[in-house]
Amino acid sequence: MSLTISGRHFEVTPAIHEYATSKLSRIDRHFDKVVEAQVTLSLERLKHTAEITLRVHGKDIHCAADNENLYAAIDLLADKVDRQIVKVKGKAQSHAHESVKHIEASTEPAS
Numbered sequence: 001m002s003l004t005i006s007g008r009h010f011e012v013t014p015a016i017h018e019y020a021t022s023k024l025s026r027i028d029r030h031f032d033k034v035v036e037a038q039v040t041l042s043l044e045r046l047k048h049t050a051e052i053t054l055r056v057h058g059k060d061i062h063c064a065a066d067n068e069n070l071y072a073a074i075d076l077l078a079d080k081v082d083r084q085i086v087k088v089k090g091k092a093q094s095h096a097h098e099s100v101k102h103i104e105a106s107t108e109p110a111s
Contacts, residue, residue, distance in 0.1 A: 001025065001034045014069035019071060024052070024080040031085045033057050039077075041070060050077040059088060094098065 005020050009064035020039055027034055036055040042048070048070040054061040061084050077110055 001111045003039065004037070004067075005039045005041065008040060010043050012041060014081075016070065020050075023074055024081070026082055027054070027079060027085055030082065031056070031089050034085075041074075043070070046109050048073045050074050052077055052081055054081065056086075056088065061085070061088065 003021060005017050007016075018019055020041070024037065027037065030107045033050055034056055038053045040051045042051075046068055047066050048068065049064060050070070050073040051064040052062070054063075054099065061081070063077060063081045065073050065080055067073040067076060077105065
């Protein structure tokens with residue numbers, strides 16, 4: 001997974017970069033088909049925002065979280081995106097169709 005972390009209105013410090021990378025590494029635990037992840041961290045007066053866009057085969061997943069503290073916003077973002085990944089993975093597994101070869105044919109003639 002390619003992870004890009006950028007800051008809006010500030011420069012991302014190595015400590016924040018390392019913290020975000022460690023928190024978002026949980027994504028690979030649930031779903032290994034993530035192609036790219038773009039994280040944008042932004043600062044305003046009393047609102048710190050963390051956003052992520054995940055590119056998965058066939059889907060883009062976007063999530064955002066705000067808080068008064070940037071580290072808390074990253075924590076909220078990691079929890080939200082974790083729930084969304086589990087949801088997307090569950091939908092993909094439940095909609096898998098059974099192959100025609102494995103479907104049992106009925107022996108009764110059609111009327």
